[in-house]
Amino acid sequence: MKIFAYGIREDEQAALKEWMTNHPEVEVGYTDELLNPQTAQLAAGADAVDVYQQLAYTPETLTALHELGINKMSLRNVGTDNIDFETARCFDFSISNVAVYSPNAIAEHAAIQGARILRQTKPLDHKIENHDLRWAPTIGREVRMQTFGIIGTGHIGHVLIDILQGFGAKVIGYDIYRNPELEAEGIYVDSLDELYAQSDVISLHVPSLPENYHMINKETIAKMKDDVVLINVSRGDLMDIDAVMSGLDSGKIFGLAMDVYENEVGLFNKDWSNDKLPDEKIADLIARENVLVTPHTAFYTTKAVYEMVTQSMNASLAFIKGEETANEVKY
Ligand code: COI
Structure with missing residues (x-):
């Protein structure tokens, strides 16, 4: 053999x-x-x-x-x-x-990055590196005060729900396949529109399928609450990144944590420290204070x-x- x-x-x-x-x-x-x-x-x-x-x-x-x-x-x-x-x-x-x-590897990365966006750790770290030790304006939002909308409640989504409930946050979920245990807890909403309307933070945990392609787009972003935080540790093509960048520009989206990118093949898991990044959008996203980019490392434990x-x-x-x-x- x-x-x-x-x-x-x-x-x-x-x-x-x-x-x-x-x-x-x-x-x-x-x-x-x-x-x-x-x-x-x-x-x-x-x-x-x-x-x-x-x-x-x-x-x-x-x-x-x-x-x-x-x-x-x-x-x-x-x-x-x-x-x-x-x-x-x-x-x-x-x-x-x-x-x-290890569903936990990915779920815990989503939770950590989401919490970092809410607590504005990236701009705070930059201020501290520059010896600017003032508090304002980097005021945080508490995890437990948020409603998290989890799209996809399979293995990873389920662990994320447990982690967020441990923080004391309210969690709602949407999935075409309902998990009986989560159903008993009453976490499900009946439509994505309801989830968009109610969530302060939205995290994606669905596969890359034609029906999920660019599910986060101009129209769906318009249905979300102002100051929404988006987390994508699943697949890059779930998001229309141009629509997300417009949402960041307008201030509709408070912050984005992304571990995946539609054009990541050939880009992620390579050392670009001595070269210009060949993708202007990812360079723009990395430079933003309210965006956390990780190069598909959520799984990497x-x-x-x-x-x-x-x-x-x-x-x-x-x-x-x-x-x-x-x-x-x-x-
Ligand atoms: C997968 O398991 O499909 C992932 O997305 C992680 C991969 C980079 C190993």
């Missing part, structure tokens, strides 16, 4: 090596290169590939694997939006993701990385052995 893993970063190696020690019966090869039609050849002889990348798994890439006799692919992340499912279906690919690696490696390798092994895995993506 052989699994070949792509895009293995240094911080993933310890978990991978532990998995290899615990599974001496499996031959494991790995590379730091990403999977593409050329690098697919590295997996020759393998029964399954283990991958994480934001680059697309194109028809060409999947065909290259198919030609090597490989039709088992385990993703080390949640999002499957970069897979060409039509080709995958054609070649009968078994695909798994790691749907739950030791616990999450361990789970991503371990669960994806377990899923690859299950596929090879013909066993069921709860992480299989049904498509």
Whole structure:
């Protein structure tokens, strides 16, 4: 049995090596290169590939694997939006993701960044760095005084609700699939419009699907309360960033915490410290005192990385052995 893993970063190696020690019966090869039609050849002889990348798994890439006799692919992340499912279906690919690696990693990042916007920590830090130790005008808004609207109450949304309730905040939620436990608590509103109208802070926890594309746009922003705070740690294409920037310019939006950006591929997780940022919008957003940009790092914790490696390798092994895995993506 052989699994070949792509895009293995240094911080993933310890978990991978532990998995290899615990599974001496499996031959494991790995590379730091990403999977593409050329690098697919590295997996020759393998029964399954283990991958994480934001680059697309194109028809060409999947065909290259198919030609090597490989039709088992385990993703080390949640999002499957970069897979060409039509080709995958054609070649009968078994695909798994790691749907739950650490909901807390992402939820707690959303809570922290939202609280930082409310307490104006970015402008306050800048003032202090400049030895301006006055209080005004960086007055904070207390988390417990806000109504948080959580769009999407799956694993991550649910943990965020728990964290915010711990702060004493009022939380309302919207989801097309209602969680019975949260339903019993009465957190659900019946429509997104109701959520927009009632929320001081709105946090997005839904996947990138055609129906969610640019759900935060000029029209939906107009339905929100003045001074709303927006948090997006999910997917960049949920927001029409131009509409959000206009809302920031007009003062309708009090602040934005964003960990994802529609054009982040090729931009995030790269060192631009010696070069001009190639994206003017992200440079503009980073420069704003009421915007917190993080480069898709909400997930990036030791616990999450361990789970991503371990669960994806377990899923690859299950596929090879013909066993069921709860992480299989049904498509
Ligand atoms: C995902 O798991 O899909 C994420 O968004 C995190 C990724 C950057 C590893």
